[in-house]
Amino acid sequence: MSDIRLATPAAVLDVRADFPILAREIDGRRLVYLDSSSTSQKPAAVLAALDDYYRNHNANIHRGVYPLAQEADALFEGARARIAAFVNWPAASTIFTRNVTEAINLVAYSWARANLGAGDAVLITQMEHHSNIVPWQLATAATGAQLRYLEVGEDGTLSLEQLDRELARGDVALVALTHVSNVLGTINPVAEIVSRAHGAGALVLIDGAQAVPQMEVDLQAIDADFYGWTGHKALGPTGVGVLHARAELLERMPPFLAGGDMIATVEAQSSTWSELPWKFEAGTSMIAQVIGLGAAIDYLDALGMARVRAHEQALTAYALERLATLAGVRVFGPPSAGDRGGVISFALAGIHPHDVGELLGRRNVCVRASHHCAQPLMRVLGVVATARASFGPYNVATDVDALIEAIGEAQEVFEL
Amino acid sequence: MDDLYRDFILEHYKRPRNFGELDEHDHEAHEVNPLCGDELGVQIAVAEDGRIADLRFQGHGCAISQAAASMASEQLIGMPVEEVAQLDASWMLDLLGINVSATRRKCALLSLKVVRHALTGDDSWPRDAV
Numbered sequence: 001m002s003d004i005r006l007a008t009p010a011a012v013l014d015v016r017a018d019f020p021i022l023a024r025e026i027d028g029r030r031l032v033y034l035d036s037s038s039t040s041q042k043p044a045a046v047l048a049a050l051d052d053y054y055r056n057h058n059a060n061i062h063r064g065v066y067p068l069a070q071e072a073d074a075l076f077e078g079a080r081a082r083i084a085a086f087v088n089w090p091a092a093s094t095i096f097t098r099n100v101t102e103a104i105n106l107v108a109y110s111w112a113r114a115n116l117g118a119g120d121a122v123l124i125t126q127m128e129h130h131s132n133i134v135p136w137q138l139a140t141a142a143t144g145a146q147l148r149y150l151e152v153g154e155d156g157t158l159s160l161e162q163l164d165r166e167l168a169r170g171d172v173a174l175v176a177l178t179h180v181s182n183v184l185g186t187i188n189p190v191a192e193i194v195s196r197a198h199g200a201g202a203l204v205l206i207d208g209a210q211a212v213p214q215m216e217v218d219l220q221a222i223d224a225d226f227y228g229w230t231g232h233k234a235l236g237p238t239g240v241g242v243l244h245a246r247a248e249l250l251e252r253m254p255p256f257l258a259g260g261d262m263i264a265t266v267e268a269q270s271s272t273w274s275e276l277p278w279k280f281e282a283g284t285s286m287i288a289q290v291i292g293l294g295a296a297i298d299y300l301d302a303l304g305m306a307r308v309r310a311h312e313q314a315l316t317a318y319a320l321e322r323l324a325t326l327a328g329v330r331v332f333g334p335p336s337a338g339d340r341g342g343v344i345s346f347a348l349a350g351i352h353p354h355d356v357g358e359l360l361g362r363r364n365v366c367v368r369a370s371h372h373c374a375q376p377l378m379r380v381l382g383v384v385a386t387a388r389a390s391f392g393p394y395n396v397a398t399d400v401d402a403l404i405e406a407i408g409e410a411q412e413v414f415e416l
Numbered sequence: 417m418d419d420l421y422r423d424f425i426l427e428h429y430k431r432p433r434n435f436g437e438l439d440e441h442d443h444e445a446h447e448v449n450p451l452c453g454d455e456l457g458v459q460i461a462v463a464e465d466g467r468i469a470d471l472r473f474q475g476h477g478c479a480i481s482q483a484a485a486s487m488a489s490e491q492l493i494g495m496p497v498e499e500v501a502q503l504d505a506s507w508m509l510d511l512l513g514i515n516v517s518a519t520r521r522k523c524a525l526l527s528l529k530v531v532r533h534a535l536t537g538d539d540s541w542p543r544d545a546v
Contacts, residue, residue, distance in 0.1 A: 350430075352476075352477060352478035352479060354454075354520075354523065355421070355479045355480075358420070358520070359421075370453075371453040375453060378453060384453040384476065385454075414421070414426060415426065
C-alpha cells in the first residue's frame, strides 16, 4: 500500500509554530494531534491572554469602581462583544455558560419547561451528541411532550422530506440539531432547516460546537432561535461556552441559575432580574476563560475562517483519499470532503476501535476511540464505537501520513 | 513481539473460547463498559457439586476484554462457585500475563466483573477499577 503516492495538498496554512504544545515529544516522537473534535490545542496568544489577565488585571467584574476592576470589566465585556461579532449576533443576547452542554440545558430548563406541554413535540436527530439528547429526554418527560427523531440516511445526511413530514404534523414546538456532526462530519443545511421549521411555527436550537471552530458561521443568515457552542473546541480555554439567543425569547424566559449578579433588586421574599445578558449569568463569571476565548477568536479571525475551512477541507480530502487505498477500512459519513467538516470516523476490520486507539497512541498519533457521546448514532451505524481522526488549523499533511502509516502498523500487529 | 498484543492474546481474541449461548443455565448477568459501550453477558450452569458445569460469554469488545473472557472461561469451568465469587483483580491480571495500563484495566476485568455479578448479584465490583 505504501508505494501508492498521492499528491499532498497544497498547504493553505502552517501555523504549527503558534501552538507551543506541538513542540512536545513523547518517547522521542512528535505529537500528531488528531483529536480536535474533542478539544483543540491552544495558540500562544490564548495562553498569554490568560496569563496577562491573572498577572495584571485580576479583579471581580460588574461592581468594582476602582481602576483595576474597571480594567477587568472592560476585558470581559470587550471579549463578549468580539465573540458575538465573530458569529454576527448581538452581544446583549450572547450568554456565557460553562460549555455547550450547559447552554443547551439552559434552554431545556428555562424555555422548555415553561413552554412545552402534552401535545407538543421536540424534534431532534439521530446524529446528536448526548448533550443534545439527554436534556430533551428530561424536558419532554417533565412536560409531557413527545421526543421524536429525524433519521440519518446511508450517506450520513438528514432528509428534508422527513423534516417536512414531521413539521406537517403540526405539533413540533422545537427542532434541536447539530450544525456539524461530531462523528460523521456531516454539515447540516441549518439555514434551510430553520426556514422550514419557522414556516411551521417551530423554534430551532442548533448545537454549533463543531461548526464554530472550523467554518464561518453567520447567525443572522442562519436565523436560529438558539445557537450554542463551546470555547475549548475553538482554540479557547475549557470552562466557557456560549449561548446566542433571540432577545425577545430570553426576555420572556425565567432565569436558569439564580444568585448573585443576575438580579436587579432582592427583597426578602422576591427579586427582580438583571437585564440581558446578565439575567442568565448567575455568580462570578469565568472571567479569565472568556478573556482567553476572546483571544482565540481574535486568532481565528486573523487566520480567516474561510482559510481555516479550506485548509481543513483539503486535509480531510487528502485523508479520505489515502484511507481509501488501505484494505479493511470503513469510513463513516458523507463521501465528499466538501460535505463534511474536518472529522473522519472509521472502522478497521478485525480490530476493535480501542485497540486502534491504543496502537496509534504508541506512535503518538492521537485519535479518539469511543462512542463519541453519540450512542443512538452508533446503533444506526451498527457499531459500538469508532476510531475518529479530526483536524484543527494546526494540522498538516504529514499528520495524515503519520495516521496512515500507524494504521498500517496496527494491521500488522493484528496480522491482518 | 508486542508487549500488549502477544500472540496468545490475539489468538484468544480471534478465536474466543466458550462464546455463545447455554440452553439451560442457573445464573446470568450483563455488563456495559460506559467508556466505550462494549457489552459482555455471561450464562453459567452450576453442577450438583457446586462447581461451574458450563459457562458461555456473549458480546463484543476489544482484544483485551475478549481475550480475558476467553482465557478466564477455560479456568472457570470446573471451579467451585464459592471460589469464583472470591476471585480478585490480581487473579485476572496474572492470568492475562501482560502489563495492562490503568485505562485498559476496565477492559481486562470486565469478564470477571460480569461473572461475579451473575454469581453474587453484586454489580459493584471492582470499585478500584472505576
